[in-house]
Amino acid sequence: MAESYSEQIDQKNILKLRELLATLPPFCKQFFRGIQDTTSSRTRIAYAYDLHVFFDFLHQTNGVYRKMDIVDFPLSLLDQLEREDIVEYSEYLNLYIKDGKKITNDERGKTRKLASLRTFYNFYYCNELIKNNPAVLVPLPKLHQKEIVRLEANEVVTLLDQVEEGTKLTQSQTRYHNKTKVRDLALLTLLLGTGIRVSECVGLDITDVDFNTNGIKIHRKGGYETIVYFGSEVEAALLDYLKQRHHIVPLSGHENALFLSMQNRRITVRAVENLVKKYASLVTNLKKITPHKLRSTYGTTLYQETGDIYLVADVLGHKDVNTTKKHYAAMEDSNRRKAARIVKLRDV
Numbered sequence: 001m002a003e004s005y006s007e008q009i010d011q012k013n014i015l016k017l018r019e020l021l022a023t024l025p026p027f028c029k030q031f032f033r034g035i036q037d038t039t040s041s042r043t044r045i046a047y048a049y050d051l052h053v054f055f056d057f058l059h060q061t062n063g064v065y066r067k068m069d070i071v072d073f074p075l076s077l078l079d080q081l082e083r084e085d086i087v088e089y090s091e092y093l094n095l096y097i098k099d100g101k102k103i104t105n106d107e108r109g110k111t112r113k114l115a116s117l118r119t120f121y122n123f124y125y126c127n128e129l130i131k132n133n134p135a136v137l138v139p140l141p142k143l144h145q146k147e148i149v150r151l152e153a154n155e156v157v158t159l160l161d162q163v164e165e166g167t168k169l170t171q172s173q174t175r176y177h178n179k180t181k182v183r184d185l186a187l188l189t190l191l192l193g194t195g196i197r198v199s200e201c202v203g204l205d206i207t208d209v210d211f212n213t214n215g216i217k218i219h220r221k222g223g224y225e226t227i228v229y230f231g232s233e234v235e236a237a238l239l240d241y242l243k244q245r246h247h248i249v250p251l252s253g254h255e256n257a258l259f260l261s262m263q264n265r266r267i268t269v270r271a272v273e274n275l276v277k278k279y280a281s282l283v284t285n286l287k288k289i290t291p292h293k294l295r296s297t298y299g300t301t302l303y304q305e306t307g308d309i310y311l312v313a314d315v316l317g318h319k320d321v322n323t324t325k326k327h328y329a330a331m332e333d334s335n336r337r338k339a340a341r342i343v344k345l346r347d348v
Contacts, residue, residue, distance in 0.1 A: 005203040005257070005266065006219040013041035020048040024055065025073040031123050040221065050116035057092050078121065079130045086138040090114060107141040114140050149287050150297040151280075156192060159283045163188055168282040180262065184275055186241035187259055187267075190216075191276075191291060193234040195298030195316050197221065198272050198291035205256040206245070209238060220317045228315065299324075 003011075021029060028051065032044055039047075055073060058065045062085075065073060093105045093113055105113065114135070121135040151159060162168060163185045166177040177184075191201060200218040208217040214235055215227040230238075250257060250264045257266035272291055280289035287293070295316070303312045313324035 004219075005205065009203070010041045013045055017041065017045055017048060020045065020052065023070065024048065024051060025071060025075075027073075027075040030129075031120055034123050034127070035119075042221075046112075047116050047119070050113045051120060053093075053113060054089060054117055056098075057089050057096070061088070061092070075124070075129065078124060079132050081132075081134055083134045083137040086114075086117070086134050089117070090138060090141075107143055111140045111143060114138065148296050148300060149289070149293050150300050151283070151287070151289065151293070153301075155283050156297065159279055160185065160189065160192075162279055162282045173278070176262070180275075182241050182244050183259060184279070186237040187272065188276070188279070188294070189234050189237040190230065191294045192298055194228050194230050195295045195302070196228060197295065197317075198269050201291075202259060202267050202269055202272060204258040206242070206258050207256065209242075209258065211235065211239070226317065 017032070021032065028048075032047070035044065035047070052070075055070045058073070058077070059068075059070055060066065065077065090110065093110045095102060095104050097103070118135045121130075121133050124130045125133040163181060166174055166181060169177055187201065190196070191198070194216070196216075196218055200220065203219055204216060210216070213227075213229070214231070215229045217225055217227055219225055245258070245260070248260060248264060250260055254260065254264065254266045259267040261267045261271055269291075276289060276291050276294065280287075283289075299312050299316055302315065303309065306312070309324055310321055313321040316324065318324045
């Protein structure tokens, strides 16, 4: 039986993690074994990158550990560090030089790296391998909620019209458009009509689509499978594309992929990002539209139509409804204000 796309990605990530672990202190392997059953391979890679930044910071700034290679750092160093060391690391994250390039972190980047360090420290502390936990003493940066960037209803119409017609495309873009517009329309209609992540979209196989129930089986970020349902517009766009797709001979290993690139391989996340950018630039210059913003467009529309934050959380695949509330808090406030205007106590 052929391996699924998610299985292939997991295997690549496992090999990548081994490569990254070879650059970290040996005791880190305990941590990654400890979180293996509760995290995705992609999450573990993110931890490895974040921890390498931390150990590189120590290697550059700590008088004792500057003389040692990172792979020789002992577990005891975690006990030797103090709160002030973590504060200095937090400041270091604002701006540092790596391979001759300036690296900066906004509040979200800093928060993620400091949260990774907290998780790392907590593992050894809770397993009684260290006695001190200075990472927990340093507060995470306060995150300021950003306004949700999304397409308005009229912009969605214009976007899909441009995918179909391509009237604003350049001459060279038009040549490719004639070959890909059916695929592009199906792909963008699916993203806008279901709110799935771009990684979930490119991972779809033909057999994951069930037109009897109008459902697609997707592999969520946490590694689990679920069914997401689509409406008639998505159904029509997918059926049109599949008529074309059945006449394409995919490269070996890509036979099951739903969406194919011009090279007849499974389309990549980067390719989808580029095509969204291309079409969105024809619609609006004021908003930076990415596949994730199409997801926000879907989530916003669904919440406006239903007012059900739990439904939005479930369909978008948020494990914690508070994650959804955080993003759509402004809309909740708008609904509460609307309620105040609706209820009348006396006729005026």
